[in-house]
Amino acid sequence: MALFRLPTATPPTLAPRGYGLLLRAPQMADFQQWSDLRGGSRAFLTPWEPIWPSDDLTRTGFRRRLRRYADDILEDKAYPFVVIREQDGALIGGVTLANVRRGIVQSGTIGYWIGQPYAGRGYMTASLRVLLPTLFGELNLHRVEAACIPTNTPSVRVLEKCGFAREGLARRYLCINGVWQDHYLFGLLDEDFRG
Secondary structure, three states, rough: OOOOOOOOOOOOOOOOOOOEEEOOOOHHHHHHHHHHHHOOOOHHHHHOOOOOOOOOOHHHHHHHHHHHHHHHHHOOOEEEEEEEEOOOOEEEEEEEEEEOOOOOOOEEEEEEEEHHOOOOOOOOOOOHHHHHHHHHHOOOEEEEEEEEEEOOOHHHHHHHHOEEHHHHEEEEEEEEOOOOEEEEEEEEEHHHHHO
Protein backbone atom coordinates (compact mmCIF):
# COMPACT_ATOMS: atom_id res chain seq x y z
CA MET A 1 0.00 0.00 0.00
CA ALA A 2 1.34 3.41 -0.94
CA LEU A 3 2.01 5.73 1.97
CA PHE A 4 0.66 8.78 0.17
CA ARG A 5 -2.47 8.86 -1.95
CA LEU A 6 -1.97 10.78 -5.16
CA PRO A 7 -4.72 12.43 -7.19
CA THR A 8 -5.86 10.37 -10.16
CA ALA A 9 -7.78 11.20 -13.31
CA THR A 10 -10.83 9.48 -11.82
CA PRO A 11 -11.78 10.59 -8.31
CA PRO A 12 -13.21 7.96 -6.00
CA THR A 13 -16.97 7.57 -5.78
CA LEU A 14 -17.71 7.62 -2.09
CA ALA A 15 -21.09 6.73 -0.62
CA PRO A 16 -20.62 5.31 2.88
CA ARG A 17 -23.69 4.01 4.67
CA GLY A 18 -24.60 2.76 8.09
CA TYR A 19 -26.86 3.49 11.07
CA GLY A 20 -29.72 3.93 8.57
CA LEU A 21 -27.87 6.78 6.84
CA LEU A 22 -26.34 7.24 3.39
CA LEU A 23 -23.67 9.88 2.81
CA ARG A 24 -23.10 10.79 -0.82
CA ALA A 25 -22.07 13.71 -3.00
CA PRO A 26 -24.80 16.31 -3.50
CA GLN A 27 -26.59 16.34 -6.86
CA MET A 28 -28.97 18.73 -8.58
CA ALA A 29 -31.93 16.51 -7.64
CA ASP A 30 -31.22 17.39 -3.99
CA PHE A 31 -31.84 21.11 -4.53
CA GLN A 32 -35.42 21.35 -3.26
CA GLN A 33 -34.90 19.29 -0.10
CA TRP A 34 -31.58 21.02 0.59
CA SER A 35 -33.02 24.51 0.04
CA ASP A 36 -36.15 23.82 2.11
CA LEU A 37 -34.15 22.35 4.99
CA ARG A 38 -31.49 25.07 5.01
CA GLY A 39 -34.10 27.83 4.64
CA GLY A 40 -36.28 26.41 7.41
CA SER A 41 -33.23 26.00 9.66
CA ARG A 42 -31.66 29.38 8.93
CA ALA A 43 -32.10 30.91 12.41
CA PHE A 44 -30.85 27.67 13.98
CA LEU A 45 -27.73 27.50 11.75
CA THR A 46 -26.81 31.21 11.52
CA PRO A 47 -24.90 31.46 14.84
CA TRP A 48 -22.53 28.67 13.73
CA GLU A 49 -21.91 29.41 10.04
CA PRO A 50 -20.32 32.05 7.80
CA ILE A 51 -22.71 34.61 6.34
CA TRP A 52 -24.65 33.00 3.51
CA PRO A 53 -24.35 34.46 -0.01
CA SER A 54 -27.49 36.37 -1.04
CA ASP A 55 -28.36 33.69 -3.63
CA ASP A 56 -27.43 30.73 -1.45
CA LEU A 57 -30.86 29.08 -1.47
CA THR A 58 -31.52 29.62 -5.19
CA ARG A 59 -31.26 26.99 -7.91
CA THR A 60 -28.50 29.05 -9.58
CA GLY A 61 -26.53 29.29 -6.34
CA PHE A 62 -26.89 25.54 -5.78
CA ARG A 63 -25.76 24.77 -9.34
CA ARG A 64 -22.68 26.95 -8.81
CA ARG A 65 -22.02 25.12 -5.52
CA LEU A 66 -22.18 21.74 -7.30
CA ARG A 67 -19.70 22.90 -9.97
CA ARG A 68 -17.26 23.99 -7.26
CA TYR A 69 -17.75 20.68 -5.46
CA ALA A 70 -17.04 18.73 -8.67
CA ASP A 71 -13.81 20.69 -9.20
CA ASP A 72 -12.75 20.15 -5.59
CA ILE A 73 -13.37 16.40 -5.78
CA LEU A 74 -11.49 16.11 -9.08
CA GLU A 75 -8.54 18.00 -7.59
CA ASP A 76 -8.64 15.95 -4.35
CA LYS A 77 -9.17 19.15 -2.33
CA ALA A 78 -12.56 18.49 -0.73
CA TYR A 79 -15.31 15.88 -0.53
CA PRO A 80 -18.83 17.13 0.27
CA PHE A 81 -21.60 14.80 1.39
CA VAL A 82 -25.31 15.18 1.99
CA VAL A 83 -26.72 13.00 4.76
CA ILE A 84 -29.76 11.01 3.67
CA ARG A 85 -31.97 9.10 6.09
CA GLU A 86 -32.54 5.83 4.26
CA GLN A 87 -35.96 4.98 5.76
CA ASP A 88 -37.65 7.87 3.95
CA GLY A 89 -35.01 9.47 1.70
CA ALA A 90 -35.01 12.68 3.77
CA LEU A 91 -31.97 14.93 3.39
CA ILE A 92 -31.16 15.80 7.00
CA GLY A 93 -27.78 17.54 6.88
CA GLY A 94 -24.34 17.64 5.37
CA VAL A 95 -20.69 16.88 6.09
CA THR A 96 -17.70 18.18 4.15
CA LEU A 97 -14.11 17.08 4.23
CA ALA A 98 -12.21 20.20 3.14
CA ASN A 99 -8.62 21.44 3.05
CA VAL A 100 -7.32 18.02 2.02
CA ARG A 101 -3.53 18.08 2.24
CA ARG A 102 -1.39 15.28 0.87
CA GLY A 103 2.29 14.38 0.97
CA ILE A 104 3.80 14.40 4.43
CA VAL A 105 0.56 15.72 5.99
CA GLN A 106 -2.27 13.41 4.75
CA SER A 107 -4.98 15.35 6.56
CA GLY A 108 -8.24 17.18 6.07
CA THR A 109 -10.76 19.26 7.99
CA ILE A 110 -14.37 18.29 8.53
CA GLY A 111 -17.32 20.60 8.91
CA TYR A 112 -20.95 19.61 9.29
CA TRP A 113 -24.47 20.88 9.73
CA ILE A 114 -27.80 19.32 10.65
CA GLY A 115 -31.26 20.66 9.88
CA GLN A 116 -33.14 21.92 12.92
CA PRO A 117 -35.87 19.24 12.80
CA TYR A 118 -33.19 16.54 13.10
CA ALA A 119 -30.92 18.16 15.71
CA GLY A 120 -30.29 16.51 19.05
CA ARG A 121 -31.25 13.04 17.82
CA GLY A 122 -27.77 11.56 17.29
CA TYR A 123 -27.78 11.85 13.51
CA MET A 124 -24.57 13.85 13.22
CA THR A 125 -22.66 11.58 15.57
CA ALA A 126 -23.86 8.63 13.47
CA SER A 127 -22.93 10.46 10.26
CA LEU A 128 -19.35 10.98 11.39
CA ARG A 129 -19.11 7.38 12.56
CA VAL A 130 -20.23 6.29 9.09
CA LEU A 131 -17.80 8.63 7.32
CA LEU A 132 -14.60 8.23 9.36
CA PRO A 133 -13.73 4.72 8.06
CA THR A 134 -13.86 6.14 4.51
CA LEU A 135 -11.62 9.07 5.42
CA PHE A 136 -9.00 6.82 6.99
CA GLY A 137 -9.58 4.02 4.45
CA GLU A 138 -10.30 4.98 0.82
CA LEU A 139 -8.95 8.53 1.25
CA ASN A 140 -5.91 7.33 3.20
CA LEU A 141 -5.82 10.22 5.66
CA HIS A 142 -3.53 10.16 8.68
CA ARG A 143 -5.34 12.95 10.54
CA VAL A 144 -8.80 14.51 10.52
CA GLU A 145 -9.26 17.94 12.09
CA ALA A 146 -12.32 19.92 13.16
CA ALA A 147 -12.98 23.27 14.80
CA CYS A 148 -15.99 24.57 16.65
CA ILE A 149 -17.03 27.60 18.64
CA PRO A 150 -16.60 26.84 22.36
CA THR A 151 -20.24 27.66 23.14
CA ASN A 152 -21.47 25.16 20.53
CA THR A 153 -21.85 22.41 23.12
CA PRO A 154 -23.72 19.98 20.81
CA SER A 155 -20.89 20.14 18.26
CA VAL A 156 -18.25 19.62 20.95
CA ARG A 157 -20.19 16.54 22.14
CA VAL A 158 -20.39 15.12 18.60
CA LEU A 159 -16.62 15.37 18.16
CA GLU A 160 -15.86 13.92 21.59
CA LYS A 161 -18.27 11.00 21.06
CA CYS A 162 -16.47 10.23 17.79
CA GLY A 163 -13.08 10.10 19.50
CA PHE A 164 -11.66 13.50 18.60
CA ALA A 165 -9.27 15.02 21.12
CA ARG A 166 -9.42 18.72 21.95
CA GLU A 167 -5.98 20.06 21.07
CA GLY A 168 -6.24 23.74 21.75
CA LEU A 169 -7.96 27.05 21.23
CA ALA A 170 -7.43 29.14 18.10
CA ARG A 171 -8.17 32.80 18.82
CA ARG A 172 -10.43 34.58 16.31
CA TYR A 173 -10.00 31.58 14.01
CA LEU A 174 -12.97 31.81 11.62
CA CYS A 175 -15.40 34.55 10.62
CA ILE A 176 -18.75 33.12 11.70
CA ASN A 177 -21.96 35.07 11.24
CA GLY A 178 -19.84 38.12 10.43
CA VAL A 179 -17.70 37.98 13.59
CA TRP A 180 -14.21 36.55 14.08
CA GLN A 181 -14.77 33.76 16.59
CA ASP A 182 -12.46 31.73 18.82
CA HIS A 183 -12.62 27.98 18.07
CA TYR A 184 -11.66 24.83 19.88
CA LEU A 185 -9.39 22.73 17.64
CA PHE A 186 -9.92 18.97 17.57
CA GLY A 187 -7.96 16.17 15.94
CA LEU A 188 -8.35 12.47 15.33
CA LEU A 189 -5.46 10.31 14.14
CA ASP A 190 -5.78 7.14 12.10
CA GLU A 191 -4.19 5.10 14.91
CA ASP A 192 -6.56 6.60 17.48
CA PHE A 193 -9.54 5.71 15.30
CA ARG A 194 -8.36 2.16 14.60
CA GLY A 195 -7.07 1.59 18.15
